[in-house]
Amino acid sequence: MKKTEKKLLSNKLLKSPTGIQGFDEITDGGLPAGRPTLVCGGAGCGKTLFGMEFLVRGATQFNEPGVFMSFEETNVELIKNVASLGFDLDNLAKHKKIILEHVRVERSEIEETGEYNLEGLFIRLNYAIDLIGAKRVVLDTIESLFSGLPNQLILRAELRRLFHWLKEKGVTAIITGERGDETLTRQGLEEYVSDCVIMLDHRVTEQNSTRRLRVVKYRGSIHGTNEYPFLIDENGFSILPVTSLGLQHIVSNERVSSGIPALDKMLEGKGFFRGSTVLISGTTGVGKTSIAAHFAEAACKRGERVLYFCFEESPKQLMRNMLSIGINLETWVQKGLLQFQATRPTFYGLEMHLAATHKAVNDFKPQIVILDPINTFVIGDKDFEVKTMLMRIVDYLKSNLITAMFTSLTSTDGRTANNENGISSLIDTWISLRDIELSGERNRGMYIIKSRGMAHSNQIREFMLTNRGVELRDVYVGASGVLTGSARIAQKAIENAEVLTRTHDIERKKREIERKRKALEAQIISLYANFDSEEAEAKKMIETEQDSIKRLEQDKIEMAESRKDVNEIIKTNNKPKKHKIDES
Amino acid sequence: MKAKKENPGIKTKEVKPPKTTDDMWVLRLYVAGQTPKAITAFTNLKRICEEQLNGKYSIEVIDLMEDPQLAAEFQIVALPTLIRKLPVPVRKIIGDLSDTERVLIGLDLLAVN
CATH class of the missing domain: 3.40.50.300 (P-loop containing nucleotide triphosphate hydrolases)
Structure with missing residues (x-):
């Protein structure tokens, strides 16, 4: 053998x-x-x-x-x-x-x-x-x-x-x-x-x-x-x-923070799985790149290497823009932890992009790869090709345990975009950002469509870009629907006023009851007092009655005695007189 | 084309006598071993030279089996190859030289006849 x-x-x-x-x-x-x-x-x-x-x-x-x-x-x-x-x-x-x-x-x-x-x-x-x-x-x-x-x-x-x-x-x-x-x-x-x-x-x-x-x-x-x-x-x-490549990737239970504490909280408080694929989809100007920048910054702070493919902005422009939300990416570039790869999607064909991505990843050996955005690849009717290309990228990154974040531009009606449907099966965690237009305002909302392998939050959060970065707020969900922005604030004011009047009501009720209780107590006291005096009077009456009964009895006895022996009675009556005289 | 071919021929005829002293034909034959083709080529070359050049020639035979490094100098690919080193320009003729007419054309000797 x-x-x-x-x-x-x-x-x-x-x-x-x-x-x-x-x-x-x-x-x-x-x-x-x-x-x-x-x-x-x-x-x-x-x-x-x-x-x-x-x-x-x-x-x-x-x-x-x-x-x-x-x-x-x-x-x-x-x-x-x-x-x-x-x-x-x-x-x-x-x-x-x-x-x-x-x-x-x-x-x-x-x-x-x-x-x-x-x-x-x-x-x-x-x-x-x-x-x-x-x-x-x-x-x-x-x-x-x-x-x-x-x-x-x-x-x-x-x-x-x-x-x-x-x-x-x-x-x-x-x-x-x-x-x-x-x-x-x-x-x-x-x-x-x-x-x-x-x-x-x-x-x-x-x-x-x-x-x-x-x-x-x-x-x-x-x-x-x-x-x-x-x-x-x-x-x-x-x-x-x-x-x-096949589906033989190793998996990790390690979590990586998204760089936004409130978003981590929505993901069991820990963030994404290492080696998973995250898709941030949303309409234009909704803040996809800002989230990606957060993610990149957090990774660099942990000392990890980040490869950022930008297909729409030049690295300089992106870094300048991110400064406005308080993220300074340039320092990480200088430290060599962050690398930008900027090419127009039209610069070469899909396959070449794929090969270029592959090569850049191979050379830089990052822990995190960001593709921002992926759907600019879709020029004309090439959905299938884009999907296979992304599948290859995802497979390759996964097999190297690289966490990938893709951003994707969707049309205003949100989830129905073909492109997303095409690749959603490849994605482990899908965060959707969307415009919420209400009362003359456009606000940003964020929710997690899916996140494989974790109990993620089902809440819609209002998503705000401040000069300290991305912040998430709970949106108002009530009978009148989802409210965001100033409508949310107005609604909150109304609610606050309502709460205030309610508390006033309660206070008043409390006071009334207190007063009533006091009145009742006073009444009870006066009743007691009345009763006491009545009782005392009654007692007195009873005593006098009893006295008079006794006296009557006495009188009866005396009467009987006197009837039997009047003289004796006279005697006895005189006797003390005698005594008295004797004594004197 | 024909006129052009004739012109240098006439020229050589006219120019040749004064140049006879130093107008040697330097020929070099590249072969690889004593193959029948090599022998045929050499015999043919010898005959043509005798007929055409009245002894004003030298033939150098280079056996590439022995000196392979010499092949690169004149870009030898096919064997046998005949190189006319002098007079300039250099001419290159491949084959066993059995087609005499073509050899004469290659050596610019046709017009002499």
Whole structure:
């Protein structure tokens, strides 16, 4: 089992890494090592450069010297042309890393007199290869031989021999060819070079040109089959392998503040998820850029790097405007934490924008990327393309755990804009800003349409731009609808007045009750007093009654006694008198 | 075209006698090894020179198998290649020189006949 695996591994096609940004990803490792590859495309699509970068990277990064055989440009021209891409060919040539061999065949100077072959070319190439031990060879553009040499039969036979010879020599070769009408190359070179064919393209749609690359065939290897946009800039080629991205992003539970405390509060008090995609949509002049600026400033304060793509304003203008709401972005630019990339959307095509974005992100390595605004890309009826482009950007940023904030301009009716519908599925947190027109005023309202993975507030907030930045206020939501601005203030005044009169009412009621209670209490006291006096009187009466009853009784007894023994009574009556007399 | 071709021819005819002393034809034949084509080319060249140049010529044969670095100087691509170094301008003729008429045209010798 292991043996067969090993065998498979050793049988596997060896690849020669190009070092060209993104290309090795598409082709799973580079060009087929030791085989010729055909690079074809129209004029000015970058064939020469592709070959040159392959050699330069090979010489500088992979220690594989190379031979560049040019059939069109002279060595001096070549050195000058690629110097603008940062390649120092002169120096590489001096160190025997690269040999430039210019082959010039001028038909007017040549007289054909019988049989010949192209052995001279073979010898020159062989000599150059052996001189520096080259592993890589570029033939640019061998087709020009067809215009230089009249005998096509000989030429074709010799080319077939040449490519065979290159294979035997074991060098990884790039052969460039001009694109033909119906064939890949004008002279049908694909007949001879069939291991790997790469097509470069330069298309113009609506005045915007886009460079694209496609691997037409690649024998013995898997490869991406899509058209990939690429850029040529001061660092050479960079190909965007974005379409190969999938939904395999890592996720983070970390939160990043939006820079506006009140907005954070609406998002569970913590802000956005790191690596999520935030869309700020709204009508014109509603403050989208201000929110983005807040977000950028907060990130810079945390020491993170922010890449700000502005498609409508120049960085200077944007910085000046943000000063008016108390955000000084210039300091962060100077500290190198904030970088602006300002281009008009019309400057290049969508794919180029994508590639440019990709490259800028790759170079600056930010934690936060802001695209302001995205919908300026939509010129004409290209919704689908814009969506795929944004999807690629989102995928790319997510896979790098970069938090992205897009702003989007909507028409006045808000959510129904096509553009938003198109991309809403890509967005994790969508904040909508909208105008609220009421009683002769235009005010700003903000609410969160969605925010994946968190219990966000469902409230509409009034959104105000002050000289201390963005502030959020609760809007008045009542029977008469949503009120903002001065209407809200007026409504508040009315409410306050109402509350005041109510409190007055309550106070009055309280006082009344107090008074009533006091009156009641007084009444109770007086009743008690009345009762007391009555009671005392009654008691007195009862006492006197009882006294009189006693006396009556006494009298009755006395009466009975007197009736029985009147004398005795008289006696007894006299007796004390007697006593009294006796005593005296 | 024909008139133009004839003119230098007449000129050489007229100019040639006074120049004979230093008007040497310097020819260089590039080959790669002793291939049949190389031998044919050399034989053809020798014959034409003998017929046309009365010994006022020198032929240098360069075998690129031995000195490959010499190929770049005159932009040699096809083999065999004949270079007329002198008289100037430099002329370049490719092939085994079996088409004598074309060789003469290439060397600007046709008008001499």
